[in-house]
Amino acid sequence: MNFHPTPGAEGLRTRLFHIIFESDTPGAKAFDIALIVAILMSVTVIMLDSIKSYDERYGEVFFYLEWTFTLLFTIELALRIYCLEKPTLYLRSFYGIVDLIAVLPTWLVLLVPGAHGLVIVRLLRVLRIFRILRLMEFVGEARLLLDALKRSLRQILLFFSAILMVITLFAALMYTIESPEAGFTSIPMSMYWAIVSMTTVGYGDIVPATSLGKSITVILMLLGYSIIAVPTGVFSAQVIRSIREERYSEEACPGCGHERHEKRARYCLRCGTWLDEDSEDPRKKDVDKNAPQDS
Amino acid sequence: MNFHPTPGAEGLRTRLFHIIFESDTPGAKAFDIALIVAILMSVTVIMLDSIKSYDERYGEVFFYLEWTFTLLFTIELALRIYCLEKPTLYLRSFYGIVDLIAVLPTWLVLLVPGAHGLVIVRLLRVLRIFRILRLMEFVGEARLLLDALKRSLRQILLFFSAILMVITLFAALMYTIESPEAGFTSIPMSMYWAIVSMTTVGYGDIVPATSLGKSITVILMLLGYSIIAVPTGVFSAQVIRSIREERYSEEACPGCGHERHEKRARYCLRCGTWLDEDSEDPRKKDVDKNAPQDS
Amino acid sequence: MNFHPTPGAEGLRTRLFHIIFESDTPGAKAFDIALIVAILMSVTVIMLDSIKSYDERYGEVFFYLEWTFTLLFTIELALRIYCLEKPTLYLRSFYGIVDLIAVLPTWLVLLVPGAHGLVIVRLLRVLRIFRILRLMEFVGEARLLLDALKRSLRQILLFFSAILMVITLFAALMYTIESPEAGFTSIPMSMYWAIVSMTTVGYGDIVPATSLGKSITVILMLLGYSIIAVPTGVFSAQVIRSIREERYSEEACPGCGHERHEKRARYCLRCGTWLDEDSEDPRKKDVDKNAPQDS
């Protein structure tokens, strides 16, 4: 986190900061796990509350549980603000907003009686789990995945714009061929059908009725079935590259500036300079030994 | 673009050419972005116009918008023709035809009153986006993808002819096993069902009714589910190869003719010849220095 | 092909053999293309004939076309038998049986009046296309694919036996949870549903009705969605390996017997022996030149 208190901060705040914002002490880890459990439980309560029969029977229990979790999260948020040097900076950050969203809707219902549509906003709480994953050991894995995603992004964007054009043209074609009775009532509706078909979802709510429509559908389905190879291939290649590059250090050779060395390399592959700054070049000793003979 | 005006062309045409056909000046980039926005907006208008309730309410607005875009595209087309040395060559090229198709249908409705079925033709406008992507930075990505596609084309074609045979045989089998009541009214209909099943789309409009039919369906589905690995594997392998080969230069070694060098290589890996023609071989200096001692 | 006539065979048979069984002369290529066209046309006729409305209108035309193709294929088969030294060997081979199957059903209808169910057998004609693909240039591509398939076969078999166990257990579980009214009438029916769900086909003809059933379905679907990575990953890895190994020659080093050399290698990577038997080792000349000085 970027909100470290100044070193001279008083004891309680510093200790709170370590427990709440970090993850390397037993106390901090216990806090993280308790928080994840509380988030998952509160999300489960919101979900179960949306089932009518459960709401009728356990509505009151859910109501008190929701308020318990909201109070807990509010206290947590207060503590977060209390132990930070620059709380406004935190409240404007992504996780600060998510933390605020986790508690605000329940309080709002008190003030604005009709605000019952805020259920979804309340479910944004699940995003808080990301912060804890980030604190835990999943950082390396996420970095590798995001690294590969970032590299394949442009190709996948290109792939998607091509897909959208294909979908537009197939949708327009089917709109003219098929009748509105079969469900092809407009081009956007045809596009919905084309995406349902091409992504191989295939709900079956809109289905071609004519022979010509079926022939075109067949082409679209075979295209969708085989074209999935494109993003998969691109992403696979990038993951392989990312894994391979983890084997390379990012430090440049002090001799020639060459930048791509395996982490296990001891000498620069281009100019032979000794790379490991923590130990001494064994050749040096040889040179020293040989010095009198050589010169 | 291949339609550069001769260097001696007058100022306005040259300037127009740079704005319309190229993408490296601020004016040209603004033109590209304006064009993409206009294309997307005109396509959106066509789509919304196909929804009956929207057409009834905003039909007139859509009508005027469509004419505005058509006029804009017509002016653009006229400018393109004006600033080119060989406009006929351009009009016979792929993008020339697409540009013409973008405006012709709307004008045709004026002349031929009943030509309302040209909606799809009008939607071909989206293809114009490709030209702009081509001008922008997506060329490298597309080249890599197309390169990998071209290399895996033969294997994917082979895969598809095998798939089509499998589909034909399964369709014929199901046609004899299942009754027409279940939807298997003819072999082409069975093939439609087989493709819907094998590509894992699964609309559910035609479904096996007998136990034997279900057993065969199960085999077809498992086949379709696992066989997707084939194009994906082939394409992945080719993307990896393309990425790897980007690291190799295509220039042959002047010493031995060897062709596969990393772009960062300075010496031929086979015969040791200095490869970088723009700078001088550092060994040469050594040789020069050592010359008297060596001989 | 393995059915070469003896070198002393008379002219006509040898010429026929080259045209029919091979693919390297213009005549043979024309024959191949004509055969593919005839096969595809006869298959199309069989398919269209299965559509009731077409059969009623063009039934007679289809009947004569079918007989024309059957006669053509019969003549072709007679010529194949005529120009071979060992026709019985050919007739017992895979392609011999397919060739026989291509013509027999139509003749059988003449002898056995009620043999109308032989339509599917007739469609086995499409398999003849494989023989022509084999003759044409697709051999290399098919070899690479089959090579990779053969290598990943054991892993994919293992994957499938694991999948079938998962399906059996999920099917049994759903059979006890869901009622027969929802479609889960027996364990085999539940297995059909489980395969439809796991392969992401999702017809929707059988769908879980209870909450518990839906929860289990969700797990099965997520499993099927993500587990496809296994065969794809295995096959991708094997294709990559096959492509890479194409770069290696299969000939052993004459010096040390080492077997894995890049095709472009000139010296054995282990013992330095000269590998290219068609040209001379350039080092030899050096040695010869240097011989007097060295010894």
Next chain:
Amino acid sequence: MNFHPTPGAEGLRTRLFHIIFESDTPGAKAFDIALIVAILMSVTVIMLDSIKSYDERYGEVFFYLEWTFTLLFTIELALRIYCLEKPTLYLRSFYGIVDLIAVLPTWLVLLVPGAHGLVIVRLLRVLRIFRILRLMEFVGEARLLLDALKRSLRQILLFFSAILMVITLFAALMYTIESPEAGFTSIPMSMYWAIVSMTTVGYGDIVPATSLGKSITVILMLLGYSIIAVPTGVFSAQVIRSIREERYSEEACPGCGHERHEKRARYCLRCGTWLDEDSEDPRKKDVDKNAPQDS
């Protein structure tokens, strides 16, 4: 297996142990195959028995077959226990429990008359096939797959927690947009729909009814269609790595401790030490020969 009898065990038990628990003698292999056949047959009987019409007609046959298999498996279990030194250790192991589960339900029906719901438990017999696969040659393949799975586990877990968050948010969104009439009666129901759509299963039992709902569905489907590239890419990369690492030995160089050598390597790639301890370094002889000249 970890249950070897002590070497001094009497002949019959030792011989039984080899036949039942191992797979390297003809007798043991015959036993394995007989066991697989018996398992598959008994599972088939259980499945067919669940089909009502079959149960009515062949119910009695199935009853006797089930008892025959149960008796066989019981005898087998008794023999397993008899020939082991520590049977309790075996009965508490995974395969011991599976073996027990394979016979217990049928016996329980005798004692507890109403225990008919144990059909699924009985089907757990299929898990016994794994033990035999383990004995046979599939160990290497499984090890490679499990190795790659273990390595990609963390990334795939991360991927799944991200997917579940996406599903939660889409489900909450659709729950507020769509009406209960369309099937979106609660958030858990919406989640079921979201998973059906995202995994591209697409039953079609719940389908968006509004335009806004359809637009959001389209995004979810395209996401699910393309995001499958992530686990596939990660797993592909890990399989490739596992295959590659099979080429490397795990033994460290006795000279410098370097650990990554190809299995075919004879000299350490870093310090040149002779690696093959079973034969002698050919350089040594050279050194011996050259010894007088060198010193």
